[in-house]
Amino acid sequence: MDRCCTMKQATRRLRDIVSFVENGHSVELTRRGKPVAVLISVEEYQSLHAPAKQDFWSALQEFRSRREDETDDCAELLSGVRDTSPGRKVSW
Structure with missing residues (x-):
């Protein structure tokens, strides 16, 4: 994982996180210290579901x-x- 942030941080900095993900990185989202989701680029998503x-x-x-x-x-x-x-x- 390239970066990790809380759900609260993600809601405040969504535009920056989307730009980061578009450049090929991934972001793990956490809630109360536990991982709940991962944001990845469309290209990576499509390669996973090929x-x-x-x-x-x-x-x-x-x-x-x-x-x-x-x-x-x-x-x-x-x-x-x-x-x-x-x-x-x-x-x-």
């Missing part, structure tokens, strides 16, 4: 069943199957 990727076997079965129709474009069939995020760093 649909789960298919495993290879399910994707292959779907590909084979759709290929029988011969109506779908191959690129369209494979879209969303491959993880396009950059891989880990490797040093040689």
